[in-house]
Amino acid sequence: MNEGTSRREFLGTLAAFLLFPLEQEKVDLILYNGNILTVNDKEPRAQAVAIARDRFLAVGSDSDVLNLAGTATRKIDLRGKTVTPGFIDAHSHPAEAGLMHLRMVDCDLRSISAIQAALRERATKTPAGEWVLGFKYDDTKTEEGRPLTVADLDAAVPDHPVHIQHRGGHTTYSNSLAFRKAGIDEKTPDPPGGKIDHDPATGKLSGRMAESANALFEKAIPQNFTRDDHRDGVKLISKMMARTGITSATEAQGTPTDLRAYQDARESGDLLHRAYCFINFHFLDAMIAAGNRTGLGDEWVRVGAVKLVCDGSISERTARLSTPYEGRPDDYGILVMTEDELYAVGRKAHLAGWQIGTHANGDVGIDTALRVYERLQKENPRRDPRFRLEHCTVVNDTLIARIKALDAIPTPFSTYVYYHGEKMRYYGAERLNHMFALRSFIDAGIRPTQASDYPPGEFIPMMALQSEVTRTDMKGNVWGPKQKITVEEAIRVGTLNGAYASYEENLKGSIEVGKLADLVVLGRDPLKENPSTLVKIPVERTMAGGRWTFES
Ligand SMILES: [Zn+2]
Numbered sequence: 177m178n179e180g181t182s183r184r185e186f187l188g189t190l191a192a193f194l195l196f197p198l199e200q201e202k203v204d205l206i207l208y209n210g211n212i213l214t215v216n217d218k219e220p221r222a223q224a225v226a227i228a229r230d231r232f233l234a235v236g237s238d239s240d241v242l243n244l245a246g247t248a249t250r251k252i253d254l255r256g257k258t259v260t261p262g263f264i265d266a267h268s269h270p271a272e273a274g275l276m277h278l279r280m281v282d283c284d285l286r287s288i289s290a291i292q293a294a295l296r297e298r299a300t301k302t303p304a305g306e307w308v309l310g311f312k313y314d315d316t317k318t319e320e321g322r323p324l325t326v327a328d329l330d331a332a333v334p335d336h337p338v339h340i341q342h343r344g345g346h347t348t349y350s351n352s353l354a355f356r357k358a359g360i361d362e363k364t365p366d367p368p369g370g371k372i373d374h375d376p377a378t379g380k381l382s383g384r385m386a387e388s389a390n391a392l393f394e395k396a397i398p399q400n401f402t403r404d405d406h407r408d409g410v411k412l413i414s415k416m417m418a419r420t421g422i423t424s425a426t427e428a429q430g431t432p433t434d435l436r437a438y439q440d441a442r443e444s445g446d447l448l449h450r451a452y453c454f455i456n457f458h459f460l461d462a463m464i465a466a467g468n469r470t471g472l473g474d475e476w477v478r479v480g481a482v483k484l485v486c487d488g489s490i491s492e493r494t495a496r497l498s499t500p501y502e503g504r505p506d507d508y509g510i511l512v513m514t515e516d517e518l519y520a521v522g523r524k525a526h527l528a529g530w531q532i533g534t535h536a537n538g539d540v541g542i543d544t545a546l547r548v549y550e551r552l553q554k555e556n557p558r559r560d561p562r563f564r565l566e567h568c569t570v571v572n573d574t575l576i577a578r579i580k581a582l583d584a585i586p587t588p589f590s591t592y593v594y595y596h597g598e599k600m601r602y603y604g605a606e607r608l609n610h611m612f613a614l615r616s617f618i619d620a621g622i623r624p625t626q627a628s629d630y631p632p633g634e635f636i637p638m639m640a641l642q643s644e645v646t647r648t649d650m651k652g653n654v655w656g657p658k659q660k661i662t663v664e665e666a667i668r669v670g671t672l673n674g675a676y677a678s679y680e681e682n683l684k685g686s687i688e689v690g691k692l693a694d695l696v697v698l699g700r701d702p703l704k705e706n707p708s709t710l711v712k713i714p715v716e717r718t719m720a721g722g723r724w725t726f727e728s
Contacts (some may be wrong), residue, residue, distance in 0.1 A: 597649020
C-alpha cells in the first residue's frame with residue numbers, strides 16, 4: 177500500500193471514531209490478512225476490518241487496523257481468503273419455505289415414480305383421510321417429460337387427499353379425493369384470474385389448477401400450524417440461507433403471522449438473517465389501522481413493502497406477454513389483478529407512506545404496474561417512493577426508460593438461467609435477450625437486485641453470480657448472452673443494490689465504517705475464478721452483525 181492510501185485509510189478510521197461514543201470503542205474482533213472486496217467505491221479493496229459490537233469500526237490495511245487491537249480483541253488471520261459483504265436475497269419466501277420444509281413432501285425429484293414413492297411413504301405415516309401435501313414439484317425436471325396427472329396421484333395415494341404445489345407456486349396438482357374434499361368437479365367453472373385444467377380428450381379434471389383457482393383448496397386444507405411451528409420454520413430456513421452466505425432476505429409475500437414468526441425466531445436466538453417483511457395487500461387495511469408502515473422495526477426485522485400481484489409466473493408460463501408463448505399461439509398468460517384493482521390498493525398504500533412491490537413478470541404485466549406507479553406519482557408525488565417491480569422479467573427499451581424515469585427497482589430472478597435452463601426455450605432466443613435484463617438495467621442507471629424467489633428458484637448467491645455472469649445453464653446452453661454482467665457487477669447487485677431496495681443502503685450492503693458487520697468469507701476469489709465454476713466456490717463462514725451465523 178502506498179502512503180496516499182494509508183493516509184486515506186487513517187482518515188477513514190478517524191471518521192469512525194467520531195461515529196461512536198468513546199466508551200464504546202472497544203474492538204471486539206479484527207479480521208486481517210484478507211482479500212476484502214468492500215463494494216465501497218471510495219475504498220474498493222482492504223486487508224482488514226475491526227468490528228465493535230455489530231458494526232465495522234475500521235476498514236483498511238493490516239497495519240492500520242491491527243493497531244486498534246486492545247487486550248480483549250480477538251484476531252482472526254484470514255490467510256488471504258476473499259471476503260465480500262453479506263449477500264441480500266431481495267425477493268424470496270423464506271417463512272413459507274421453512275414451514276414447507278418442516279411439514280411437506282419435497283417433490284424436487286427427477287421422475288414421476290420417485291415422486292409417487294415419496295408421497296406413498298408420507299401417506300403411510302399420515303392418518304387416513306388427512307392431507308398429504310407436497311412442494312417444489314417441477315414438471316420440466318422429471319424424466320417422463322409429461323406433467324403429473326390425477327391418475328398418477330390416485331395410484332400413489334388413494335386414501336388421502338393429495339395436493340402438490342409446483343415449484344413456481346402458481347399451479348397445483350391434486351388427486352381425486354382432494355378435488356372431492358374441495359368441492360371441485362369437472363363442471364366447476366374457472367374463477368376469475370384462474371384456470372381448472374381438463375383433459376382435452378375426456379373433459380375430465382387433469383389434476384392441474386392455475387393461479388386464483390388454487391384458492392378453492394384453501395378452505396379445504398386445514399391450516400393447523402402453531403405459533404412455534406412458524407418460528408421453527410424461520411429457524412430452519414435461516415440456517416439453510418446462512419450456509420450459502422445470505423445475511424438478509426426479503427420476505428416477498430409476508431403476513432402478520434410471518435412478521436411475528438421472525439420476531440419469535442429473533443427472540444429465541446434463531447434468526448440468522450435480517451428480514452425485510454413485505455405484507456400481502458389483503459392485510460394492508462389492518463396494518464394501516466394499526467399505524468404500521470414500511471420501515472417500522474429495526475435492522476433485524478423490518479416491515480417491508482406492501483405486495484401486489486399483477487400477472488403470473490415465468491416457469492409455469494402464466495406471465496402475461498404481449499406476444500404468445502413459443503408453440504402456443506393463443507397463450508399470452510394471465511393478468512391476476514386488473515389495473516383498476518392495482519390502482520385502488522396502490523393508492524391507499526402510497527398515501528399511507530408504504531413502499532409498493534408489484535409482482536410483474538411479463539412485458540404486459542410490467543407495463544400495467546408501471547402505469548399504476550406513474551399515475552400514483554403524478555397524482556400524489558412522493559419523495560423517493562422506491563417502487564419495486566418484483567421479478568420484472570421480460571422487458572424492452574421503452575419499459576426500461578420508464579423504470580429509470582421512476583427510479584423503480586427491478587428484482588429479476590438471479591439463478592433461473594443456470595438452474596431452470598430447460599424452461600428458457602418457452603421464450604425463444606430473441607426474447608431471452610430481454611429477460612432478467614441485468615446488463616440493460618445497469619447500463620440505464622437502474623439498480624437491480626439479486627433475488628432467488630425461493631422456493632421457485634435456488635437461493636445460493638454463488639449460483640446467482642455464475643448465472644448472471646455466464647447466462648449459461650447447467651447443461652452448457654447459453655440463454656440471452658446480451659444480458660451478461662461482470663462478476664464485480666454481480667456482487668454489487670447481490671449486496672449494495674439489495675440494501676438500497678429496502679432503504680438500508682446506509683446501514684448495510686458494503687464493508688464500510690459504521691455499517692453492520694455482515695460479511696462472507698469465501699474459499700476462493702470470485703474475480704479470479706473461471707466463471708463456469710463460480711457456483712463451486714465454497715462459503716467458509718458467514719457473519720451477520722458481528723456474529724458468525726455459519727462456520728464450515
Ligand atoms: Zn415471489
